Amino acid sequence: MSEKLIKRVLLAAGIVFMLIFCLTPFIYMIVVSVSGNPSFLSGSVDFSATLANYRDVITVKSLRFLTYLKNSIVIGGIVAVTVGGIAALSAYAVSRIEFRGRVWVPLAVLAFSMFPQISIVGYLYKLMRAAGLINTYPALILPYIAWTAPLAFYILLSYMMQIPRDFDDAAFVDGAGRFTIFRKIIVPVAMPGIVSAMLLVFIAAFNEFLFALMLTSDHKARTIPVGIALFEGLHGEVPWGYIMAASAIATFPLVVMSLYFQKFVIQDVTRGALKG
Amino acid sequence: MGLGSRLSDRRTAYLFLLPLLVFISLFIVIPVLGTIWTSLFRDVTYLETAFALFGNYRRLLADASFWQSMKFTLLFVAVCIPLELFLGMVFALILNEKLPGRGVLRAAVLVPWAIPTIVAARTWELIYNYSYGLANWALALFHVASGPVNWLGTPLSSFGALVIADVWKTTPFVTIILLAGLQTIPEQIYEQARVDGTTFHQRFFRITLPILRPVIAVALIFRTIDTIRILDLIYVITGGGPGGSTTSLSLYGYKFFNEGDFGYGSAIAVVVFLMAFVLSITYLRVGGFRGAVE
Numbered sequence: 001m002s003e004k005l006i007k008r009v010l011l012a013a014g015i016v017f018m019l020i021f022c023l024t025p026f027i028y029m030i031v032v033s034v035s036g037n038p039s040f041l042s043g044s045v046d047f048s049a050t051l052a053n054y055r056d057v058i059t060v061k062s063l064r065f066l067t068y069l070k071n072s073i074v075i076g077g078i079v080a081v082t083v084g085g086i087a088a089l090s091a092y093a094v095s096r097i098e099f100r101g102r103v104w105v106p107l108a109v110l111a112f113s114m115f116p117q118i119s120i121v122g123y124l125y126k127l128m129r130a131a132g133l134i135n136t137y138p139a140l141i142l143p144y145i146a147w148t149a150p151l152a153f154y155i156l157l158s159y160m161m162q163i164p165r166d167f168d169d170a171a172f173v174d175g176a177g178r179f180t181i182f183r184k185i186i187v188p189v190a191m192p193g194i195v196s197a198m199l200l201v202f203i204a205a206f207n208e209f210l211f212a213l214m215l216t217s218d219h220k221a222r223t224i225p226v227g228i229a230l231f232e233g234l235h236g237e238v239p240w241g242y243i244m245a246a247s248a249i250a251t252f253p254l255v256v257m258s259l260y261f262q263k264f265v266i267q268d269v270t271r272g273a274l275k276g
Numbered sequence: 277m278g279l280g281s282r283l284s285d286r287r288t289a290y291l292f293l294l295p296l297l298v299f300i301s302l303f304i305v306i307p308v309l310g311t312i313w314t315s316l317f318r319d320v321t322y323l324e325t326a327f328a329l330f331g332n333y334r335r336l337l338a339d340a341s342f343w344q345s346m347k348f349t350l351l352f353v354a355v356c357i358p359l360e361l362f363l364g365m366v367f368a369l370i371l372n373e374k375l376p377g378r379g380v381l382r383a384a385v386l387v388p389w390a391i392p393t394i395v396a397a398r399t400w401e402l403i404y405n406y407s408y409g410l411a412n413w414a415l416a417l418f419h420v421a422s423g424p425v426n427w428l429g430t431p432l433s434s435f436g437a438l439v440i441a442d443v444w445k446t447t448p449f450v451t452i453i454l455l456a457g458l459q460t461i462p463e464q465i466y467e468q469a470r471v472d473g474t475t476f477h478q479r480f481f482r483i484t485l486p487i488l489r490p491v492i493a494v495a496l497i498f499r500t501i502d503t504i505r506i507l508d509l510i511y512v513i514t515g516g517g518p519g520g521s522t523t524s525l526s527l528y529g530y531k532f533f534n535e536g537d538f539g540y541g542s543a544i545a546v547v548v549f550l551m552a553f554v555l556s557i558t559y560l561r562v563g564g565f566r567g568a569v570e
Binding site: 003007011014015018019021022023024025026028029032038039040041042085086087089090092093094097098099100102105107109110111112114115116117118119120121122123124125126127142143145146147149150153178179182206207209210213214224225226228229231240243244247250251254255257258259262 | 285286288289290292293295296299300302303304305306307308310311314363366367370373375381383384385386387388389390391392393394395396397398399400402403407408409410413444448452475476501504505507508511512525526529530533534538541542544545546548549552553555556557559560
């Protein structure tokens with residue numbers, strides 16, 4: 001009886017703390033983005049609600065926000081589609097075909113994916129400079145493919161391991177080629193997994209910072225995170241209203257996607273494709 | 277099936293793996309080997325490149341700023357990870373209760389995880405603003421401190437500010453992993469324990485914690501690997517200051533790359549690489565990943 005009461009009080013307090021802790025910065029970002037005076041908490045100026053920050057961030061050309069957004073979406077999109085294909089092919093091979101080194105491929109891929117970015121970026125810069133690719137889309141697309149592929153490979157490997165072998169073995173015995181089986185049988189069944197892997201890859205590429213900071217130099221290829229990190233006002237001041245509006249625009253689709261996608265992964269990837 | 281077709285099947289497997297292996301080799305393995313190679317040279321823009329063997333590493337040993345960033349990085353890991361595991365466990369236990377609106381609560385906890393790190397960092401930077409940030413406003417509102425805190429002005433408060441921001445950003449990840457672990461524990465075990473008259477406290481320490489131990493180990497190592505190479509959050513919030521007191525190893529290495537000193541920057545990067553590598557091997561051992569495909 002008393003244990004139950006204590007538990008209820010603790011639980012309620014925990015929930016309140018959890019919500020305040022997790023949501024306050026996000027709400028603060030939104031609130032500042034719709035204020036005419038980001039310094040309103042000092043008490044010396046009014047809040048003055050306005051959408052001017054959003055309007056300026058989108059329309060003032062010299063801020064380059066839309067260019068950064070376009071760069072991020074194009075780069076993230078190309079990376080996601082490419083990685084979806086690459087990872088599906090390799091996950092199929094490891095889940096279906098017996099070959100020497102089969103057990104070591106996932107281990108090696110996982111190990112490589114844990115290499116710190118700082119141990120890659122210096123030499124990557126030299127490679128890209130030698131290839132004349134600094135400040136171009138390929139300078140980011142190529143390393144992003146390598147850097148996000150392990151994640152997609154892992155999601156798809158666990159997905160494909162759950163599709164029963166009998167499902168496509170019959171076609172193999174009937175003499176269908178591996179690529180035909182992959183394309184006509186496995187890809188359609190694994191589609192939910194492929195889509196969720198591509199979404200995760202897109203988010204990772206969209207958010208990446210260090211490579212983009214090092215390998216781009218201006219708006220031609222600069223992505224949103226670098227743009228927001230280096231955002232400066234027209235007179236060198238820190239334009240908090242603009243930064244928070246730009247942040248909110250860049251964040252909103254990601255939050256929606258992540259929340260949607262999280263259900264996706266937990267439900268679909270864990271259960272497998274063939275129910276009943 | 278004949279030997280010939282089995283051989284060609286094997287060849288197909290390598291063909292399917294080829295794109296993945298090519299990309300990883302070209303843009304991960306070669307750059308890492310290149311970094312190790314470069315660390316053996318004096319490689320500075322506008323200067324002639326010269327072989328230096330361990331010259332850069334000798335310089336590291338005598339570099340007080342390097343040791344400062346090593347100290348900061350290790351201390352940051354030591355403070356952040358326990359806090360994240362503790363909070364993550366609390367949140368996971370809450371979300372594991374059968375509550376109305378559990379889906380909404382879970383979504384709320386995931387918000388920090390979904391926000392891009394750079395966006396989160398700039399928001400925290402504003403929160404810590406001395407004259408109009410949310411942190412000092414809240415302190416004044418609840419009369420906690422005698423005056424506004426110069427959050428990003430002193431080494432100790434900057435450290436604390438970064439810890440709070442990092443714990444906020446990464447606790448959701450720990451929560452998800454621990455929650456997945458909690459959901460594998462059958463309810464009957466708790467029912468039986470309740471019948472036996474155990475307290476909540478006993479059930480947690482005698483049932484939940486022992487069962488979750490492997491999951492906790494995975495979360496712990498994964499978060500440690502991630503934190504040991506931290507850069508972007510610090511780059512934005514403190515820029516490594518004040519006076520270099522919050523410069524992480526990765527940020528310290530980046531600063532040399534940025535100035536064109538690739539030899540010394542690479543030596544620092546190799547140190548980060550080795551630390552992460554040792555932890556990764558541990559992770560692969562603990563995780564028991566070989567079993568996954570066998």
